[in-house]
Amino acid sequence: MLQNNPELKSKIDQLWNKFWGGGISNPLTAIEQITYLLFMKRLDELDLKRQSDAEWTGEKYTSKFEGKWIPPEYRAKLRDGDTQGETDKKLADGKMYEIDKRTLRWSEFKHMQAEDMLQHVQGKVFPFLKDLNGAESNFTHHMKNAVFIIPKPALLVEAVKTVDEIFEVMERDSRENGQAFQDIQGDVYEMLLSEIASAGKNGQFRTPRHIIKLMADLVQPQLGHKIADPACGSGGFLLGAYQYIVTQLAIKAGTKDLTADEDGFVRTSVAAALTEKAQAILSSSLWGYDIDATMVRLGLMNLMMHGIDEPHIDYKDTLSKSYLEESEYDIVMANPPFTGSIDKGDINENLQLATTKTELLFVENIYRLLKKGGTACVIVPQGVLFGSGGAFKALRQLLIERCDLKAVITLPSGVFKPYAGVSTAILLFTKVWGPKDKVTQPATEHVWFYEMQADGYSLDDKRSKQEGNGDLQDIIARYHARNAGADNERTAKCFMVPRTEIEAEGYDLSLSRYKQDVFEEVHYDAPALILERLIQAEVGDVEEVDLAKVQSGIVRELLALREMLP
Secondary structure (H helix, E strand, O other): OHHHOHHHHHHHHHHHHHHHHOOOOOHHHHHHHHHHHHHHHHHHHHHHHHHHHHHHHOOOOOOOOOOEEOOHHHHHHHHOOOOHHHHHHHHHHOOOOOEEHHHHOHHHHOOOOHHHHHHHHHHHHHHHHHOOOOOOOHHHHHHOOOOOOOOOHHHHHHHHHHHHHHHHHHHHHHHHHOOOOOOHHHHHHHHHHHHOOOOOOOOOOOOOHHHHHHHHHHHOOOOOOOEEEOOOOOOHHHHHHHHHHHHHHHHHOOOOOOOEOOOOOEOOOOOOOOOHHHHHHHHOOEEEEEOOHHHHHHHHHHHHHOOOOOOEEEEOOOOEOOOOOOOOEEEEEEOOOOOOEOOHHHEOOOOOOOOOEHHHHHHHHHHHHEEEEEEEEEEEEOHHHHOOOHHHHHHHHHHHHOEEEEEEEEEOOOOOOOOOOOOEEEEEEEEOOOOOOOOOOOOOOEEEEEEOOOOOEOOOOOOOEOOOOOOHHHHHHHHHOOOOOOOOOOOOOEEEEEHHHHHHOOOOOOHHHHOOOOOOOOOOOOHHHHHHHHHHHHHOOHHHOOHHHOOOHHHHHHHHHHHHOO
16 A cells, blocks of 8 residues: 555646646546556556567567557547548648657656646657557447647646656565555555545445455466456456456466565556466456546556456446346355446336335345356445345345355445545345345355454555554455354454354344353452552552641542541
C-alpha cells in the first residue's frame, strides 16, 4: 500500500497537486488522465521487455511500436472509396500522413520540448492508444469517447517527469524487496478516493489488495476456470485471480525465486511460464462488468498493464433486465456496492428477492451467475448476515439450502478505511442447486465461522502496516484444514456450526450468535483495604491523621467512610 512507502506516496501527492494546480480538480477526471500516462509508460516498458525476452529465448515477438500507423479517421477515408492516387495526393498535401510508431513510445516523446510534447501526445500518442487493439476490439470500443484533457504543456512535462520518478521508486522497491510490479494504478485510485469528501456515497470502495489475495487463496482459481466480477471497478479481483493462477503455474513449472510479499502472499504477474496456449486460455477466462464508463476504461488498462492483451471488461448493469447471463462462471469474486437501490422497474426478472437493495440483489445474482459446482467469494456488509427483513432472511436461506455455504469470515470495521468504517464479512459458497431445481436436501451441512481481528494494518484512517500479517495466513491455513468433527470449540477464533442450528436460529449468520464468550473471574480486595490505600495515597500515614485538622474534603469523606466500616 502507498502508506507503507513514504517516498512513493510523496510522488503520488506531487502528481495529484500538479493536476489540481493545473486546473483538473475532479478526482476521477484526474485519475483517468493520470492512468493514461501510467499506461503509456507501462506499455513502452512492457514492449521493450517482451522484445528483450524474445531475443533471449528466440521466440518471435512483434513490437506494438514497429512500423507505421495511420489514424482511424484517415483509414475511414480510404475505406470510403479513395483511390491510391487520391490517397497519395492527401499524403502530399499533408491532409493524411503515416506516423512512425517508434515516435509514439514514452521513451521517445518524453524528451520533446513542452509545446511539441503536448501536441504530439494529444494528436498522435493518445489516438494511437485508443486504437491500440484495432477497430473491433473491446478496448477500442470503450476508449472511443475517452479524451485527453491535460491543457498545459508545463503540466504535461511535470506529470511525465513525476511518472518516471514513480516508476523508478517502484523498480527500486521491486529489486530490494523481491516483489513483482505493484498495481500502481490501483494505488493512485485508492489515494485519490481518500481525497474525495463524497467517496463511497455510491457504495464503491476499492478492495485492499491483501484482502483480494486472501480471497483468491480461499477459492484457488485454476487455469481453464471462467472467472467473473459483476461489479469490477478497476479490475482488482480479476487481476487477483490472474496473479494467483500465473503464480501457481510458475511454481509448478519449477520457478524457485518467488518470495512472499509484505502480507505473506507469494505472487507474480510474470507469465513467462505460460505457453502461448495457456496464456490465451487465461486471457479469455476473465470477465468483468461495471456501470461506470470511466471505471471500465481504468479496468481495461489495469489488466493490459499486467500482460492481459485483450481483457473482457464491459459496460453493463448486471442487475438490470438487459443482462441475461446465467450459470456461466466457475468462479465469482466480488465486492459489490454496499449501499444504494436499483430502480424496481429495471431489476432483472430472474431475480426473485423482493427488494431493491443492491447488496442483497448482487449476492442473489452472483448465485445465478455460477455454474453448478461453481464457487463465489463475496464481500458483504455484516447487516446481510442478520438483517431481519424478509429479503435478508430469504437470501440467507438460499445460501444455506441451494448452496454449500462453506465459510463466513467477519472482518474488522477498519478494513475499508479511510472510505468507510462499515463492518463487513466474506461469504464463501458453492452452488449446488439451480434456481429451478427442487431441493431434496439442503446443500449446506456445516458453516465455518472465523472472526478476523487484524489484517496486518492499523484499523484507523492511516492503515499503516503493522508487524506481522494479522490473521491473513491463519485464515487460509485453517479454512483449508477445517474439520466439522474437530472445529467445535465455540470460544475459539474459528469454529463450525451445523446447518440445523442455523436453521433453528432463523438462518442468522452473525458470528456472535454462535460464539461463546469466556469470562474471567476477577478478585477484588476488601473495601476496607482499598479505602486505606486511597487515604494513604492522599495523606501518608493514616494512623497519625487528625480528622478535625484535615482540610481536604475528599480526605475527610474517605476518613469518615472508614469510621463507618466494621
